[in-house]
Amino acid sequence: MMKEQLQNNEWSLFSSIQTVAYYSPLGDYIMLNKVNETTLSEILNTDKLSFDNIKNISIINHEWQHWVDYTSTLWGMKKMVNMYNAYNAWLNGKESEFLHIKILFNEFKQDKYYYYYTQVKNKIYGNGKDVWKMGMTIGHRFNEDGQLNMKKPLLLVNFASSADIDIARVPVSIASMLECNAMFQELATKSLFIESLEENDKIIEILELDRYIYKWLYDPNMILYTVVTHLTANTLRINRPLMAIHIASIISNLVLNLPEKAIRQMKLPVTALLHGQAGVNMFSNRDKGYLFFLILENYAIEHPDKLDFVVDDLLKSSNLPNPMQLEEIILDEINSYTKTSAIDGPLNDLMMEKINTGKILLNIKGSVLNRQSSITTRDLLANKIDFPNFLCSDTYIDTEHLSINKIINNAKINGKIDYNEWYKIYEFCEPKFREFVEVCGV
Secondary structure, eight states: OBGGGGOOOTTOTTGGGTTTEEEETTTTEEEETTOOHHHHHHHHTOOOOOTTTHHHHHHHHHHHHHHHHHHHSHHHHHHHHHHHHHHHHHHHTOGGGTHHHHHHHHHHHHHHTTTTTOEEOOOOOOOSSSOOEEEEEEEEEEOTTSOEEEEEEEEEEEEEOTTOOEEEEEEOOHHHHHHHHHHHHHHHHHHHHHHTSOHHHHHHHHHHHHHHHHHHHTOGGGHHHHHHHHHHHHHHTOOOHHHHHHHHHHHHHHHHTOOHHHHHTOOOOGGGGGGHHHHHHHHHTTOHHHHHHHHHHHHHHHOTTOOSOOHHHHHHHTTOOOHHHHHHHHHHHHHHHHHHHOOOOTTHHHHHHHHHHHHHHHHHHOSSOOSSOOOOHHHHHHTTOOOOEEEETTOBOOOTTOOHHHHHHHHHHHSOOOHHHHHHHHHHHHHHHHHHHHHTTO
16 A cells, blocks of 8 residues: 555644644554655664754644653543444444444544534634734533533634724634644753754844744734644733743643543632532533633633743642652542543454553653653654554555555564554554444434
8 A cells, every 4th residue: 555545644633734644543643745764764873953954843743742742641541442442342243333423423523522513713813913802601412402502601712903803713622722732742842952052043033933933823814723832922911932832832732641540639710610510510611721711710810920831830729739749649530531432353452452551651741741852753762662563754654555454463473563554454454443333313
């Protein structure tokens, strides 16, 4: 199977940014459309940033972060169990288990609330001097029959120009948090490179980076992915965009790692009362966009004039455990979820290998991020973790000679499958998943 066959990936959470690169959760691969395999090998084997490689390395780190979030957060590890349930259900051939396919794809849609809730009304671009205005409202989702589901509200952010012209309405979604994390890692990579330059070059590149950030933040086409940064900057009154992205990324990572035990003890800000029953329902539903808002509000209320952002203060303001306690609770919850929710199937050993990788990465990066850091190639090598699967512009994957039945039998016996065998399973199952989801409810 050639690489080009993989690019029609409608279930990718990041479909709007696929032209340069994207991460496919279902295929568990990073697609690099502008990088060949030779260049990738050079990048993965260097610790040095230069004018020649900084663009490609920052893009790779952006997509790498998506892989890290799917692999090592509590949300991501649960998603992984559900993904392998879908594969195992189809490979088992038991129709009674096919509901796991629908469960997974419902989650994919919920993670970004699909495109309906993101409405760009006027494509008015802003910048550091002509900033957007922002307000919040409550919306409601629909059930499978197209009726309003009043028990499942969602938090919406409205943007307008400085001249009060409506720009967009967008939900605070998991997709927003994932993209904030990835964008922060891309920008942190570029900032690290700039710090290594001579003073004259540094001044030029800092200005260029600022232009790049403002272009991203005030592009109506990217608003689904920038909303949590805007919300953070507005709530904490931050006028330094990179700081806002960093803090939004810290809170995003925390929300993606929040275990049920910690959520139950969370303090709710007084502003949550303004949302009435809708707020009660969003909290009861553990809506992650709303959890982001609650944690941000608690911090803003407790520290209205504090200039230095401190993670311990963030946790204390919402009555959450400290980072070490939080990590212990996260591991307990993923162990329990895996034990009670995973179904039997030929890919179970592969699933457990991925879950164990996630636990190691969680230990490396922590349940919250308090510094400009990323999972590096050195971290993976030191902990004997395989690199994520990369597909480059010249990648060729030969799966024609492979037999699904042989792969399944090998997986059952050896507990492992190689690079090509995984893609054989992916190309076999993905269209079947699509067809099954389409007929559900017909």
